[in-house]
Amino acid sequence: AQSVSQHNHHVILSEAASLELGCNYSYGGTVNLFWYVQYPGQHLQLLLKYFSGDPLVKGIKGFEAEFIKSKFSFNLRKPSVQWSDTAEYFCAAAGGTSYGKLTFGQGTILTVHP
């Protein structure tokens, strides 16, 4: 069965700390990978996506993610977080025989203290 798992439920950091959120997926065949962010009171927004090509993808607001096929991972990183990065982050995958249908991880709540 297709699945996505996120390693951490809640991460607490101070401003300027580095961030890495783990994501592992289980999919047969080609997979497209996404990170979405949900700021308090707002809808899900796309941070970045990987379809093919360079496994290091850059997204908005200084976020990046690395696709490591051998590890079935797509971890999200940011060198220096800001208070405004406080949000919930979701890793998602689409692929197999049903391109478009997203399978989400359970989400990671990031709290950044000023």
Added chain:
Amino acid sequence: DTGVSQNPRHKITKRGQNVTFRCDPISEHNRLYWYRQTLGQGPEFLTYFQNEAQLEKSRLLSDRFSAERPKGSFSTLEIQRTEQGDSAMYLCASSRGGNQPQHFGDGTRLSIL
């Protein structure tokens, strides 16, 4: 790009009642998706449309659930004989195609009394 619009934002109803939610996708987006999200979990896929055709339904979508997209534009999701377990946030998303990123609405929060 006016975004995906969902109505109502919040629906409170008694168990056993029927409810209907509406989703207006971004214009010219031919794909429309419904997801359900419960507390502490990521969204779970329910169903999706390519124009007016409903192409896939999740096993989560029991017989009490029905979705339509009659003219390939807006969509409705109806839940009949609501149960406590239906309490959740119902999310709608749209995209230009199967491999294109999905844009999400604010969701409709359903509370069953």
